[in-house]
Amino acid sequence: MARMTYKKAGVNIDAADRFIERIKPLIERTKRPEVLGGIGGFGGLFRPQFKNMEDPILVSSTDGVGTKLLVAGIRDRYDTVGIDLVAMCVNDIVVCGAEPLFFLDYIAVGRLDENKLYEIMTGIAEGCRQANCALLGGETAELPDMYEGGDFDLAGFCVGLVDGKRIVDGRKVKPGDRIIGLASNGLHSNGFSLVRKIYSKKELQGEAGREIIKPTRIYVRPLLEAMGQMEIKAAAHITGGGFLDNIPRVLPEGCSARIHKGTWAVPAVFRDIQVRGEMEDAEIYRTLNMGIGMMVVCSKEIAEDAAGLFSRLGEKAALIGEVIEGSGEVEIV
Numbered sequence: 001m002a003r004m005t006y007k008k009a010g011v012n013i014d015a016a017d018r019f020i021e022r023i024k025p026l027i028e029r030t031k032r033p034e035v036l037g038g039i040g041g042f043g044g045l046f047r048p049q050f051k052n053m054e055d056p057i058l059v060s061s062t063d064g065v066g067t068k069l070l071v072a073g074i075r076d077r078y079d080t081v082g083i084d085l086v087a088m089c090v091n092d093i094v095v096c097g098a099e100p101l102f103f104l105d106y107i108a109v110g111r112l113d114e115n116k117l118y119e120i121m122t123g124i125a126e127g128c129r130q131a132n133c134a135l136l137g138g139e140t141a142e143l144p145d146m147y148e149g150g151d152f153d154l155a156g157f158c159v160g161l162v163d164g165k166r167i168v169d170g171r172k173v174k175p176g177d178r179i180i181g182l183a184s185n186g187l188h189s190n191g192f193s194l195v196r197k198i199y200s201k202k203e204l205q206g207e208a209g210r211e212i213i214k215p216t217r218i219y220v221r222p223l224l225e226a227m228g229q230m231e232i233k234a235a236a237h238i239t240g241g242g243f244l245d246n247i248p249r250v251l252p253e254g255c256s257a258r259i260h261k262g263t264w265a266v267p268a269v270f271r272d273i274q275v276r277g278e279m280e281d282a283e284i285y286r287t288l289n290m291g292i293g294m295m296v297v298c299s300k301e302i303a304e305d306a307a308g309l310f311s312r313l314g315e316k317a318a319l320i321g322e323v324i325e326g327s328g329e330v331e332i333v
Contacts (some may be wrong), residue, residue, distance in 0.1 A: 015112045026125040030135040044136035046102050055164030059098035062157045063088035067192040074204045078116050080215040082123020084189045087216035089158035090131040094220045095235035097168035098160030100131045105138035106155040110147030131220040170234035170250035177323040178303035181264050183316035184293030185217040190240045191288045198276045211269050219294045222313040234297040244286040248328040256326025264318040266291045
């Protein structure tokens with residue numbers, strides 16, 4: 001047998017070292033004052049600030065991007081999926097009222113392509129910047145026997161902080177409260193196993209793919225701002241499971257939700273998917289976000305003011321429904 005090296009076995013340590021040096025400036029742009037030290041250590045150091053907090057509570061979330069990565073591969077564009085990765089995690093913790101503090105990524109590849117990985121990291125850093133969240137560390141694993149050629153997968157992990165008295169958990173929600181919808185940026189990161197069955201590879205390479213690959217909107221800054229100015233009783237990130245599975249997660253016992261179609265603009269891509277797939281309303285509202293990436297619940301008395309505030313903060317906001325008596329169902333009428 002010829003003399004072996006790790007590089008001959010499919011793992012290029014030198015390329016990995018070069019990649020780390022290349023992404024250091026990206027990571028530096030996400031730095032918060034609480035971050036100690038630089039990138040490259042065995043662990044990321046973060047000194048949390050508990051000023052003016054009576055009951056500091058950590059909130060964590062982990063997620064991935066799913067088969068949207070395959071569409072990125074078809075289009076040979078990878079910067080947007082990095083934003084998606086951050087968004088899927090930070091949007092999940094901000095609904096609890098938590099400020100994202102730091103983020104870590106895991107990238108597994110079959111072969112280390114420095115330019116592709118740099119595109120991905122550019123998106124991750126941009127997502128962290130949008131969420132005011134430090135990119136504290138990560139791992140890039142070259143696994144040639146597990147991933148074919150240019151195949152790869154992404155995972156992310158985020159930690160946030162909220163004062164116990166400011167947790168948003170839906171306990172105060174009651175019938176008569178109003179539901180505000182914040183517009184999505186398109187499909188976000190769910191439903192792509194369906195989408196890839198509906199659109200051809202050629203279509204995904206063209207204009208349809210341009211719309212479909214748009215990155216997930218990050219709602220951290222406007223939600224935290226609104227939560228600081230008025231009582232937001234609950235918030236739901238509309239991800240896998242769409243309207244029907246995500247809204248009940250923030251409703252207390254004895255409550256259901258009624259959503260009124262026609263109260264917001266549904267982007268054309270959703271109608272196109274529904275027509276092409278011959279999908280019933282119940283199915284598509286359980287699969288896709290239908291143009292609403294985040295829902296917020298507040299009292300009837302402040303609903304108009306809350307919608308106006310979100311609009312001033314740069315969100316397309318609409319009053320789309322109300323809380324009713326029930327056992328956790330979602331009616332779409």
